[in-house]
Amino acid sequence: MFLLAASCSAAESHISDLSDVPVDSAVAKDGQEWVDGLKARDFATLERIADELRTAKAKYRDGRSRLVFLTRSLGDARGASTDQDFNDRMGLIKEWIEKHPKSVAGRVALARCWFKYGFFARGTSVVSQISKENADIFRDRCLQASGVLDEIEKNATELDPSYYCARIENCLGTGQKPEIRWIFAALDLDPMDLESSQSMAHCLTLRWLGKPGDMERFAEDVAMFAKKNDTADFHYAMIALAAAAVEGDATLMTYRLDWPRIRAGLIDLQKRYPKSSEHIIPFVHLAIQANDSKTACDVAEQLADSPMKRHLSAKLFEGDHTQMMFGNLATTVMLELGDDGNSVLTCDAKLNQRIFDFAKGRAVSGAVLTGIEPNSISGCSRLNLLVGGTTKETPSVAILDLAKKQTKHFATSQRLKRTQVTLEGSILAHADDSGNISIISVDQGTPHRPIATGTKPVNEMRFSEYGQFLAAVSDGGTARIVALSPIRDAKNWNVGKANLRSVAWSPRNERLAIGDDEGRIKIFSWPAKSLLRTIEMEKLIVQTLDFSTDGLQLAIGLCGDDPEAEVTNPLRLLTVAGNKTPVVLNGHKMGVRKVRFQPDGRHLVSSSDDWTIRRWEMKNVAAKK
Numbered sequence: 001m002f003l004l005a006a007s008c009s010a011a012e013s014h015i016s017d018l019s020d021v022p023v024d025s026a027v028a029k030d031g032q033e034w035v036d037g038l039k040a041r042d043f044a045t046l047e048r049i050a051d052e053l054r055t056a057k058a059k060y061r062d063g064r065s066r067l068v069f070l071t072r073s074l075g076d077a078r079g080a081s082t083d084q085d086f087n088d089r090m091g092l093i094k095e096w097i098e099k100h101p102k103s104v105a106g107r108v109a110l111a112r113c114w115f116k117y118g119f120f121a122r123g124t125s126v127v128s129q130i131s132k133e134n135a136d137i138f139r140d141r142c143l144q145a146s147g148v149l150d151e152i153e154k155n156a157t158e159l160d161p162s163y164y165c166a167r168i169e170n171c172l173g174t175g176q177k178p179e180i181r182w183i184f185a186a187l188d189l190d191p192m193d194l195e196s197s198q199s200m201a202h203c204l205t206l207r208w209l210g211k212p213g214d215m216e217r218f219a220e221d222v223a224m225f226a227k228k229n230d231t232a233d234f235h236y237a238m239i240a241l242a243a244a245a246v247e248g249d250a251t252l253m254t255y256r257l258d259w260p261r262i263r264a265g266l267i268d269l270q271k272r273y274p275k276s277s278e279h280i281i282p283f284v285h286l287a288i289q290a291n292d293s294k295t296a297c298d299v300a301e302q303l304a305d306s307p308m309k310r311h312l313s314a315k316l317f318e319g320d321h322t323q324m325m326f327g328n329l330a331t332t333v334m335l336e337l338g339d340d341g342n343s344v345l346t347c348d349a350k351l352n353q354r355i356f357d358f359a360k361g362r363a364v365s366g367a368v369l370t371g372i373e374p375n376s377i378s379g380c381s382r383l384n385l386l387v388g389g390t391t392k393e394t395p396s397v398a399i400l401d402l403a404k405k406q407t408k409h410f411a412t413s414q415r416l417k418r419t420q421v422t423l424e425g426s427i428l429a430h431a432d433d434s435g436n437i438s439i440i441s442v443d444q445g446t447p448h449r450p451i452a453t454g455t456k457p458v459n460e461m462r463f464s465e466y467g468q469f470l471a472a473v474s475d476g477g478t479a480r481i482v483a484l485s486p487i488r489d490a491k492n493w494n495v496g497k498a499n500l501r502s503v504a505w506s507p508r509n510e511r512l513a514i515g516d517d518e519g520r521i522k523i524f525s526w527p528a529k530s531l532l533r534t535i536e537m538e539k540l541i542v543q544t545l546d547f548s549t550d551g552l553q554l555a556i557g558l559c560g561d562d563p564e565a566e567v568t569n570p571l572r573l574l575t576v577a578g579n580k581t582p583v584v585l586n587g588h589k590m591g592v593r594k595v596r597f598q599p600d601g602r603h604l605v606s607s608s609d610d611w612t613i614r615r616w617e618m619k620n621v622a623a624k625k
Contacts, residue, residue, distance in 0.1 A: 014049045015058060015066070023060045023278050030066060031073035038074055043096040043106075046074075050105035054160050057190050062276040063269065068162045068195040071105055075112025086117040104159070107152050108166045114145035115166070118173050126207070126370060142173025161186040161193045168199040177209050180218070184225050191229040192272070194238050197222050201242035206254065208246075215243060215255045223261070234272070237265025241282050249329055249352050252289040253366045259290040277302070284308060288326040288611070291362040293317065296326070307564045311590075311611055319587025320616065322603070323358055327613035331563055333374050335594035335607050336381040344605060344613060345381035345402075346594075349374045353386060353402070358615055365402075372398060376416045380425035385442070387428055389416025397430050399442060410440055418458045422467040427484070429470050431458035437472055437482065451482050464505040469526075473500035473514055481512075493529070495522060504545035504554070511576065513554055515542025521556065523576065535574060535582065540567065544594050548618070549601035552576055559591030563609045567591045571606050573621060585621065587614055 018026040037046050052058070053067040060066060077089040090113050096106040118141030121134050149167050152159065164186040168178040178200045186196035204210035204218055219239045223232040240262045244251040252259065266283045270276070280302050287296035293316075300312040317324065328348035336345045344356040351369040356362065369388075376389035384402040389395065395415045399408045414432035421428045421442065428440045435454025456474040463470050470482040477496040498516035505512055511532065515521045519537040524530060537558070544557035554574040560567050570592040572582035590609035597604050604616040 013052060014045060015052050015056070018066075019061050020275060021061065023062050023064065023276075026060050027069055027073075030069060031078075034070055034073050035078075038092050038096070041092070041095065043099045046070075046096065047100050047103060047105065050103075054162075057192070059192070059273075061273060062278040063192065063194055063273045065161060065165075065190075065193060065195050067105075067160065068165050071108040071112055071162045071166065074109040076116050077113060080116075080120065086113065086120065089113055090117075104152055104156055104163065107148050108162050111145040111148040111166050111170065114141050114148065115170050115173060118142045118145070122173075138173050139175065142170050145170045146174060159185065159189070161190050161196055165195040165199050168196060168203060171203050172208055175209070178203050180221060183222060187222075187226060187229070187235075191226070191231055192234075197235055197239055198242035201239040202246060205243060205246045215239070216257060219257060231268075233261050233265035234268045235265070237262045237269060240265075240286065241279065244282055244286060248350075248368060249285060249289060250354075250366045250368055252286065253354075253363055259286070259292065262286060263290075263292070263295060281308065284312070285329070288329065289363070291326055293324075293326065310566075316589065316610060316612065319614070320585050320620065321587045321614035322617040322620065323361070323615040324587075325356055325358070325361055325363075325613045326611055327356065327607050328352060328354065329611055331609060332593040332607040334377045334379050334386075335596055335605070335613075336379045337596050337598050337605055338381040339599050341598055341600055341603070343381060345379050345384070345386070346607065346613070347374070347377045347379070347386065355381075355402075356613060367402075369400075373416060376419050376430075378419045378421050380421045380423065382423065382425065385421060385425050387419045387421050389419060389430065391415070395432075397428065397440065399428070412438075418461050418472075420461040420463060420470070422463045423465070424467070427463070427467055429461055429463070429472075429482075431461060431472060433457060435474055437461070437470070437480070439470075439484070454478075454480070459499070459501050460503050462503050462505060464509045465507050466509075469505070469509060471503045471505065471512060471514075473503045475499040477516075479503070479514060496520070502542050502545045502557075504547055506547040506551040506576075507549060508551070510551060511547070513545050513547070515545050515556070517541045519558070521545070521554075521574075523554070533579070537572075537582070538568075540570075541591075543591065546595045546597055546604075547576075548597045548604075549599065553597075553618075555595040555597065555604050555606070556582055557592030557595045557606060557608075559593065559609070563591060565590070570608065571595070573604070583621070585616055587616075588612070 058066040077086050080086050093110045097103055118138040122130055122138035152163055164182045167182055171178045183196050183200055186193045204214045219236050223236040226232045226235045240257050243255055247254050269279055280299055283299050284296050297312045300309050303309045328346055330348040330350040332346055332348055334347040342358040347353045353369055354363045354366040357364045371390050372388040373391055379386045386400040388398055390398050395412045396409045397412055416430045417433050418431040426442055428442050431437045435456050435458055437451055458472045458474050461472045468485050472480045477494050479493045479495045495514055498518045500514055500516050502515040509526050512524045512526050513521055519540045521535040521542055523532045525532055540558040543559040546555045554576055556572045558570045566589050569584040570588050571585045573585055574582040588608040588610055592606050592608045594607045602618055607613045
């Protein structure tokens with residue numbers, strides 16, 4: 001029979017007090033000492049440490065189990081890069097078990113090592129990119145781990161949470177859903193155990209073993225069980241945090257988890273572990289997803305000086321805007337508006353794709369994209385299309401139908417730098433790293449011949465209102481205009497010496513506005529190419545431009561070189577006719593990445609590095625002017 005070793009007296013303690021130490025540092029310190037002990041074959045001390053941790057239910061300052069991290073640090077073989085490295089680590093752990101045949105911790109560490117050895121074969125790619133051979137090796141090694149864990153369950157007189165945690169994690173490799181009885185057993189042993197429920201939440205994410213509704217039912221079941229210990233909201237929130245570790249800023253769109261309960265549970269966590277700061281940033285991210293601005297700002301105040309704290313200061317909410325939502329937490333690379341006047345299709349530099357709804361005041365759907373070059377992304381919100389160049393070895397352009405969840409791929413000769421799709425979604429233009437531009441029929445996938453050769457990458461492309469023309473701007477003052485009806489080769493047009501960063505067509509193709517990286521905008525008549533006026537501003541990057549639906553106003557978004565830095569008056573509105581200077585729209589505190597007028601002409605929408613999407617009512621702006 002496997003027995004848990006007898007307790008040691010406090011005077012013989014082998015564990016140090018790490019309650020004031022940041023968790024990463026504490027885990028690293030513990031892990032180094034424990035691995036050194038294993039390599040020194042000091043198995044008796046490891047047994048005593050495991051017993052002390054188990055008896056004391058020892059935690060780090062954020063509530064995580066030190067016993068679980070003991071078995072992980074010994075079983076993970078951190079830094080292992082060859083089969084031999086893993087075999088050497090398993091050989092040491094087997095020696096430990098031979099010396100202490102009743103050891104539970106040793107066997108849990110051995111099972112963990114088999115699991116990590118399996119992951120070593122599998123790799124960290126998404127399922128679709130893993131070969132059948134490597135997937136089979138992963139499963140076989142996890143079955144070896146299951147055999148070790150079965151030995152423990154058959155022979156131990158008592159189990160501990162580290163066993164249940166290892167049992168649950170191993171299901172990622174065996175493909176069998178974890179049993180909820182394991183969670184209940186772990187919570188009976190330690191009502192504050194986090195690892196088991198968080199490991200099962202990881203398993204139940206949709207990218208692993210979960211089906212729609214599994215995560216929500218699991219959270220409810222655990223909360224119901226934990227009521228007897230007055231920890232229902234606490235464990236509900238821990239499950240949300242575990243889901244967020246996988247799904248990131250799409251968590252509350254992917255799973256219908258209850259934000260008030262998550263909030264209550266995270267506040268409970270802070271009360272139980274007042275020295276912990278490790279959960280503050282995930283807490284803020286979940287509050288932002290829920291569009292709970294007050295909670296996000298209140299919690300961010302607990303941080304030391306950081307970009308997040310600066311983002312979420314009280315002045316963030318000041319401004320002339322009519323409505324504000326938390327948007328992307330990384331640089332916005334694409335923003336397009338729907339015809340309904342409320343929906344906003346976006347994607348950020350971390351490939352978080354979102355659809356926001358001003359009527360609901362939050363994101364209503366989204367996903368994390370993979371294999372797409374962020375800066376190449378464009379979209380058509382009317383058709384729920386998103387387009388981008390792939391990062392695969394064989395370059396292609398990907399067209400994602402977000403409603404049908406289908407993707408088309410069309411081969412390209414080089415990797416793509418930019419894409420742009422017409423308003424009705426029928427024609428796609430793409431530019432490669434060399435600045436060569438081609439177009440594709442989206443419906444038929446028919447590639448047209450290249451229509452413009454170049455030597456410098458394209459910084460932005462925009463189609464005119466009905467898709468008759470395509471404008472592309474590059475560094476060195478080079479612009480190119482392509483006529484599409486019929487298709488004619490583009491000719492270079494020198495607009496100045498500065499690097500051109502943004503371009504916009506007015507309705508009916510009467511005017512063309514081009515912005516550079518020195519705070520300068522030039523407005524030309526079209527097709528005459530006559531310079532109508534030049535607007536000189538501070539030396540900031542004119543990142544984005546858009547004409548109003550009547551062509552009388554031009555929205556201007558300005559950025560600096562540092563996306564974390566504040567920018568003074570980054571959103572402005574210019575009356576195109578006459579000589580008036582642009583009017584400042586107060587609100588955004590950091591660079592504005594995208595501006596778009598809504599189709600009804602009544603509102604302007606902007607997205608900024610301050611993490612907000614704002615809507616501006618034009619009649620209020622007119623009154624200000």
